[in-house]
Amino acid sequence: MTALRTFRFGFFVGVRDFTSFWGWKSWFGGWMVQMIAQAVFFSLLARLFESPDQERFLLIGYAVAVGAANVAWTIQSTAWDRWMGTYPLLVIAPSSLAPAVMGRTSIWLPAGVATTLLTLSFMAIVFDLALPWPAAIAVVPLVVLTSLSTYCFSLFLGALVIRIPGARNFIHSVITIGARAFCGVSVPVSFWPEGVQIVVQVLPITHGLQAIRLLFDEAPATQVLISASLELAVALGWITLALIAMDRMANAGRADGSIEFV
Structure with missing residues (x-):
């Protein structure tokens, strides 16, 4: 219960941080325009070669990739807390560092999901991407799963970056x-x-993106579920390593005083 409470308060801090960093105008007019422009650029590049299949391939791939890039800001977020001197206060607490760090950085997960879904929606309209209905509804949980896997991987890297911000x-x-x-x-x-x-x-993205591609290709549901299950397994593996890495970092910091105000 204490861990859940710590996570919840950490999430509130993360939300306040995110909203001080991005307003809705700067997020839509800055970040989203940049991400959509990247996806459009590579899709148009394929169109120059008059390859509809390659255009579709890049369209879906980059719509997912830009969201993952947003989630990967988790890496920077963990380092920011060290620059601000937050970790010395957390490390002296007689509990795991993980709930606070996960709560603080988890705001990047919904931000990444929103980035992918908005980019994919825009690209589907502009490039006339066929959406298999009602199977297209399953794109949402698959995007969430892929972003979650990316978050777990980024959290592991963030635990390492804490020592080298x-x-x-x-x-x-x-x-x-x-x-x-x-x-x-x-x-x-x-x-x-x-x-x-x-x-x-x-690595994250590999199986989740494959599941999304299979869904758009109207492949059998079993194939989609297999790829999604593999992505879930990847996420579980990386979150386990992330929790271990964070605790080892905290224990090392307590032992040698290496987690200090920078």
């Missing part, structure tokens, strides 16, 4: 660019060597 932007850039290159956003996963294909099986 100066690397936060570099790691975010590497992760977002890497996901677009290797996880089936820009090209099929099968395009890459076998070693890369094996690695991306345990």
